[in-house]
Amino acid sequence: MIAGDTALDFVELRKRFGQHEALKGISTSLRPGVTALLGPNGAGKSTLMHIIATISSPTSGEVRWRGERLTSKNIDRFRRELGYVPQQFAGYPQLTVGEFIRYIGRLRGLSSGDLRGRVERSIESFALQPFVRTRMGACSPGTLQRVALAQALIADPTVLLLDEPTAGVDPNNRNALGDVMRDAGKRAIVLVCTHILSDLDGLATRAIVLEDGRLASDSPTNFESANYG
Amino acid sequence: MSALVALTHAELITLVRRPAFVISALCILAFSTLLLPAPGAAYSIITYDGRPGLLLGGAAGSTSALLVAVLLGLVAFFVFGGTIRRDRRNGFGRFLAALAVPTSSFVVSRAVACAIGLLLVALGVAVVLCAEGVLRNGASFGIVEFLRCYVPTVTAPLVLFGCLAVIIDAFTPDSSAVRVTIALVAWFGVLASSIAGSAFVPIPIALAFAEIAQQAGPSTSGMAAIGYVPANPHVIPFHWTGLAITAGFILSRVYLILASFAILWLCSLAFDRFKKAISGGGIYLAQHSIVQTPAYAPLASPLRPNLVHHIVADLACGMRAQRTATILAIALAAMAALIAPWGLSIAKMILLLDAIVISRILWLGEFGIPGDRFTETIAGCARDWVLWKWLDIFGFSSVISLPVIFVALIHQGPAAACGFIIGMAFIAALLSLAARWSGGAVLGLAVAALWWYVTALNTPPPVLDIAAIAQTPSALQLAVFAALVAAALAVGRITGARGAFR
Numbered sequence: 001m002i003a004g005d006t007a008l009d010f011v012e013l014r015k016r017f018g019q020h021e022a023l024k025g026i027s028t029s030l031r032p033g034v035t036a037l038l039g040p041n042g043a044g045k046s047t048l049m050h051i052i053a054t055i056s057s058p059t060s061g062e063v064r065w066r067g068e069r070l071t072s073k074n075i076d077r078f079r080r081e082l083g084y085v086p087q088q089f090a091g092y093p094q095l096t097v098g099e100f101i102r103y104i105g106r107l108r109g110l111s112s113g114d115l116r117g118r119v120e121r122s123i124e125s126f127a128l129q130p131f132v133r134t135r136m137g138a139c140s141p142g143t144l145q146r147v148a149l150a151q152a153l154i155a156d157p158t159v160l161l162l163d164e165p166t167a168g169v170d171p172n173n174r175n176a177l178g179d180v181m182r183d184a185g186k187r188a189i190v191l192v193c194t195h196i197l198s199d200l201d202g203l204a205t206r207a208i209v210l211e212d213g214r215l216a217s218d219s220p221t222n223f224e225s226a227n228y229g
Numbered sequence: 230m231s232a233l234v235a236l237t238h239a240e241l242i243t244l245v246r247r248p249a250f251v252i253s254a255l256c257i258l259a260f261s262t263l264l265l266p267a268p269g270a271a272y273s274i275i276t277y278d279g280r281p282g283l284l285l286g287g288a289a290g291s292t293s294a295l296l297v298a299v300l301l302g303l304v305a306f307f308v309f310g311g312t313i314r315r316d317r318r319n320g321f322g323r324f325l326a327a328l329a330v331p332t333s334s335f336v337v338s339r340a341v342a343c344a345i346g347l348l349l350v351a352l353g354v355a356v357v358l359c360a361e362g363v364l365r366n367g368a369s370f371g372i373v374e375f376l377r378c379y380v381p382t383v384t385a386p387l388v389l390f391g392c393l394a395v396i397i398d399a400f401t402p403d404s405s406a407v408r409v410t411i412a413l414v415a416w417f418g419v420l421a422s423s424i425a426g427s428a429f430v431p432i433p434i435a436l437a438f439a440e441i442a443q444q445a446g447p448s449t450s451g452m453a454a455i456g457y458v459p460a461n462p463h464v465i466p467f468h469w470t471g472l473a474i475t476a477g478f479i480l481s482r483v484y485l486i487l488a489s490f491a492i493l494w495l496c497s498l499a500f501d502r503f504k505k506a507i508s509g510g511g512i513y514l515a516q517h518s519i520v521q522t523p524a525y526a527p528l529a530s531p532l533r534p535n536l537v538h539h540i541v542a543d544l545a546c547g548m549r550a551q552r553t554a555t556i557l558a559i560a561l562a563a564m565a566a567l568i569a570p571w572g573l574s575i576a577k578m579i580l581l582l583d584a585i586v587i588s589r590i591l592w593l594g595e596f597g598i599p600g601d602r603f604t605e606t607i608a609g610c611a612r613d614w615v616l617w618k619w620l621d622i623f624g625f626s627s628v629i630s631l632p633v634i635f636v637a638l639i640h641q642g643p644a645a646a647c648g649f650i651i652g653m654a655f656i657a658a659l660l661s662l663a664a665r666w667s668g669g670a671v672l673g674l675a676v677a678a679l680w681w682y683v684t685a686l687n688t689p690p691p692v693l694d695i696a697a698i699a700q701t702p703s704a705l706q707l708a709v710f711a712a713l714v715a716a717a718l719a720v721g722r723i724t725g726a727r728g729a730f731r
Contacts (some may be wrong), residue, residue: 054326079329086324094246095239106235135246193590 013061070134083157089148093137141168235340
């Protein structure tokens with residue numbers, strides 16, 4: 001475990017793709033709680049999510065976890081504390097929902113004793129019991145999205161990244177998802193990238209708005225005045 | 230370790246639940262019985278540098294060993310080659326990248342899962358072969374000897390090529406040139422080690438050398454020096470005494486290298502964008518321009534197009550679009566034809582040509598010429614499409630086969646030439662129909678190619694006759710083939726997409 005408070009800091013993050021600069025010096029800090037990441041298309045939200053998820057690295061600048069700069073030496077320790085739901089989630093269609101969640105649990109390093117209980121709890125939390133024996137390839141997009149969330153939360157992550165988490169999820173499950181996010185936000189950093197602002201109403205305590213790769217605003221949530229969709 | 234086990238387990242489940250795996254395994258099991266040498270085939274023991282040898286069949290055994298090595302390898306490429314690309318393509322790789330699992334674990338787990346999958350198939354093959362061997366030859370056949378003979382023959386290429394495919398897949402970027410180069414190096418490395426007589430040579434390939442050298446004639450064959458006597462029905466001990474470099478020896482190896490190149494080329498088509506790599510994108514672009522050519526104009530007509538016109542147009546467009554492939558194929562065929570009179574059988578030459586024909590069909594299967602969809606949409610008659618495609622393939626095959634037909638006429642008379650032509654038509658029909666109807670072009674082709682090779686060339690030893698090309702399969706074989714095509718078609722419908730097989 002890296003020493004220090006549960007804080008994820010970004011210092012002058014830049015990301016360049018050829019001639020295009022997707023992130024132009026983002027500096028901010030995330031603390032436990034639900035934070036909304038907003039902005040129009042092309043603002044750099046996905047790029048920032050990818051950098052935090054350690055899928056891509058910044059061209060310059062740094063990411064600090066608990067005060068320590070993330071490098072190749074300590075990145076795996078950060079990854080063990082990370083839960084991630086990508087925008088387009090695709091598991092293996094041949095695995096059943098139960099098998100897939102167990103699979104991810106084991107990849108996240110859960111012990112055999114721990115695994116069973118956590119898998120059952122995740123399945124229950126997201127009402128996936130009817131689909132435990134259903135192959136992923138036969139699941140609806142909404143069910144897949146719930147599987148994605150279940151796998152992300154299985155190891156009690158300290159940092160939870162949700163990229164468009166409510167896409168394809170029906171209203172009942174959206175409410176359930178809200179409860180899960182609220183619960184996770186009490187102890188973890190939850191960063192939610194979304195266009196559906198109503199899902200975060202009363203849930204997110206902070207909104208980070210990106211525009212053209214820059215930090216346009218970073219303030220306590222006030223979705224009524226926000227205008228991104 | 231726990232993550233590695235989890236990865237391997239998940240990968241194995243994913244692999245064996247794919248329709249392609251089940252169908253391929255069934256195909257391999259069904260065809261495996263064809264690999265048996267006929268009763269009375271010679272058996273021999275080969276020893277490398279005094280190390281314990283393996284019991285293997287005679288001429289037929291070693292020929293089929295070569296074919297099995299290459300073709301099961303090809304199947305392995307098709308079925309198992311895309312696991313890492315799959316993750317890249319469907320976005321799951323991005324998710325996996327965010328886990329604290331090293332890349333090496335993914336690669337190792339996939340290789341292990343592939344190896345287990347392949348071994349499962351090999352085990353099935355061994356059981357089928359063993360039962361078949363006992364049925365055909367009685368208890369005297371010797372189950373232990375039989376297993377010693379066939380398990381390595383079938384297992385080695387499956388595992389080697391399957392793992393090779395995964396490793397190439399994992400460690401190379403999306404550059405086909407790099408992949409093909411690696412595949413080339415790997416393949417020729419195997420050949421080189423065979424020539425050097427290394428003890429680590431995969432047995433099937435080493436024996437294929439022996440068989441090909443034997444075909445070249447005992448007086449000119451380096452391998453003949455080891456005392457290869459295929460007609461002897463008894464177990465004969467062999468001892469490696471080195472190679473005698475003679476003209477026949479060199480020719481036989483030149484031939485094999487040519488054949489290998491053609492087969493490698495065929496295998497390489499399994500890699501995406503290879504076509505762009507060899508042609509600088511010219512072929513690919515040309516294909517997209519085909520629909521603009523006047524030759525396809527009749528299709529735009531609401532009236533039923535003239536069949537003859539369409540066949541000519543299809544053939545002309547196909548050959549024009551694949552100019553590089555056509556030139557290469559004709560050149561290879563001509564070279565093979567030139568080598569043939571010097572003691573190499575025509576059946577071997579047909580190996581090369583078939584590889585080219587299959588590659589041509591693969592090409593069509595993989596990309597289709599852009600007119601295909603256009604044809605289906607406008608003309609709306611799939612049955613005719615199959616006929617056209619078959620005739621196109623047959624026409625193409627005939628053009629590139631002219632040198633062989635000529636040699637067949639000179640050396641073996643009109644009957645052999647007719648046999649060859651009929652054989653070509655037979656292959657084209659089988660392959661095109663299998664590709665079309667299996668619901669998965671690549672899988673269908675792999676199945677059809679395997680079927681063709683083992684049927685046509687596993688004739689009673691030691692003579693591999695050109696007539697084998699036109700050999701009519703037995704009713705049982707046809708029934709098995711029909712069942713496989715039906716199964717493939719059913720799965721294709723269930724999965725609803727050709728892409729499901731890839």
